[in-house]
Amino acid sequence: MFTKLFILAIYASVLVLIGVVASRKVKSLSDYYIGGKNVGFWAAAFSARATGESGWLLLGLTGMGAIAGVSAYWVVLGEVLGVAISWLFMAKPFKRLTDSYNSVTIPDFFESRFKPGTHLLRIVSATALSVFVVIYVSAQIDTTGKAFESLLDMNYFVGALFGFFIVVAYIFFGGFLASVWSDFFQGIMMFSGLVFLPLIAWFMMDKGNGVIQGLSAIDPALLSIWGTSADPWINFFTILGFAMIGLGFLGSPQIYVRFIAIKNEAEINKGTWVAIGFTLLTDAAAVTIGLLGRYLFTQTGQSPEAVLGVGGEEVLIVLVENLLPLTVVGIYIAIVLSAIMSTIDSLLIVASSAITRDFYQKIFHPEIKDVELTGLSRIVTLVMALLALGISFSVAVLSPDRTIFWFVIFGWSGIAATFCPAIILSLFWDQYSEKGAIASMITGFACVPIFKFIVQGIDSIGIYFEKLDVLAPSFLLSMIAGWIFTKAYPGKEALKL
Numbered sequence: 001m002f003t004k005l006f007i008l009a010i011y012a013s014v015l016v017l018i019g020v021v022a023s024r025k026v027k028s029l030s031d032y033y034i035g036g037k038n039v040g041f042w043a044a045a046f047s048a049r050a051t052g053e054s055g056w057l058l059l060g061l062t063g064m065g066a067i068a069g070v071s072a073y074w075v076v077l078g079e080v081l082g083v084a085i086s087w088l089f090m091a092k093p094f095k096r097l098t099d100s101y102n103s104v105t106i107p108d109f110f111e112s113r114f115k116p117g118t119h120l121l122r123i124v125s126a127t128a129l130s131v132f133v134v135i136y137v138s139a140q141i142d143t144t145g146k147a148f149e150s151l152l153d154m155n156y157f158v159g160a161l162f163g164f165f166i167v168v169a170y171i172f173f174g175g176f177l178a179s180v181w182s183d184f185f186q187g188i189m190m191f192s193g194l195v196f197l198p199l200i201a202w203f204m205m206d207k208g209n210g211v212i213q214g215l216s217a218i219d220p221a222l223l224s225i226w227g228t229s230a231d232p233w234i235n236f237f238t239i240l241g242f243a244m245i246g247l248g249f250l251g252s253p254q255i256y257v258r259f260i261a262i263k264n265e266a267e268i269n270k271g272t273w274v275a276i277g278f279t280l281l282t283d284a285a286a287v288t289i290g291l292l293g294r295y296l297f298t299q300t301g302q303s304p305e306a307v308l309g310v311g312g313e314e315v316l317i318v319l320v321e322n323l324l325p326l327t328v329v330g331i332y333i334a335i336v337l338s339a340i341m342s343t344i345d346s347l348l349i350v351a352s353s354a355i356t357r358d359f360y361q362k363i364f365h366p367e368i369k370d371v372e373l374t375g376l377s378r379i380v381t382l383v384m385a386l387l388a389l390g391i392s393f394s395v396a397v398l399s400p401d402r403t404i405f406w407f408v409i410f411g412w413s414g415i416a417a418t419f420c421p422a423i424i425l426s427l428f429w430d431q432y433s434e435k436g437a438i439a440s441m442i443t444g445f446a447c448v449p450i451f452k453f454i455v456q457g458i459d460s461i462g463i464y465f466e467k468l469d470v471l472a473p474s475f476l477l478s479m480i481a482g483w484i485f486t487k488a489y490p491g492k493e494a495l496k497l
Contacts, residue, residue, distance in 0.1 A: 004152060007330035012166045015182050019170025022178035029370035032175035032377045033104055033353045034261040039180055041271035046187035047180045048258040049278045052249060054343035055143035056408040057286055058336050063312030065290020066304055069222030072290065074242035076283040082246025083279045087272040090250065091259045093427050095268060098260045106253040106419065107358040113426050114434040114491065119363050124438050126358035128418045128445045129253055133351040136411030137388035140344045142396060143408065147340065150317050151333045160392065163337060168385050171345045172378050176261065179345040186338030191278060193335035194285040197319065201292050204323050214295045222294065237467040244472035248416035251423030254346045293319045352381040409469060410452060417444035417474035425482050436486030444478035
């Protein structure tokens, strides 16, 4: 236990040090929220990927590999496609526009793009951002508590508080730069830990008759790329849901703020292949870890959850603790926390910017200059963090059987369905109007809870939408709503790219 805590203390000290160093560069609101638009491609790419993946990559996707088998590789395909489309086709036009508008936040971009006569568009986007970001942050705090509970036998609430205070400590002072620099450090840890673990496991384990034969003996359905159910429609919707997770990379604010902050388009060109390579290798490794854990630690007819936790979410932990020495186990604890905290810090910065920049300054006090808001930015960041902590603890008490995958994906889907369709249409449809953008965001925002809590409960079709999950249908309806309202309420003038 001492070794694990010692390594954890070193890790926490590095993050706090990053926050202190970054704080010396924070002189204005732009510095605090977008790093003065001076971020290089390595930091931007690793930060975007670490933020986009979060703790669900190490605990949720590995667990999915253990439960769903090779069909979980559809998630890998979907995420690689989403990242590739984002960096290859969307990043540069988005960067070009946000630079020309001098945008600091995503609502800044929307208001400059459409030039509305009121602040309604900014209010809608900032409100949606604040709500779902807080939910997403609370999901990550929940993951932190589960990680401490599983890895260190620490009380869930004590562990969640410990991780919470670490991340708040460094972003409170260092803002976006602390987030990006720490994400770069943590992204390297995540990449190394995920890619090397299946290789280590492969060479250390007794392969016997082979992994393929072993998995087939446990459950032949684990080797079917088309899913594990006897119902082909269940499999179809499950695979579609897996692949559509990648839609969230096509405009989610916590990721796209990296494109606002990156130095220039040349850095985007360089960062593209770093981001795609990171996604392909880490996601494929995560699913493979789940498969190896299922092969090594479960037997024919045995419930995987009895050994690998609810949703298989302890498979990485079981694999590490059984195959690696204590010192390396301590490093993996830090790696799991890296995945979680790299998302918490970015989300808190985005939520704080929505309140400070978009509500307080742009709507209520436009006379206040950016340089005067740095102190308020830190206070708002702390308040948003405490709100997310309260939600996380409430969900933990009210829903003890929740899975990391469900909680995280709900927050992720809410942000993605609200903003991604609006950003896609803003970039590629020159006739897209303000009313269309508002309709897109409201529809995406509303559809996520509707599909989750109403449609999935309908007897005849609910099971299929449960497998499909909420992002794909919410995303589609958001796009349709944007098109309908743009046709009904066209804008004043077309976008000139």
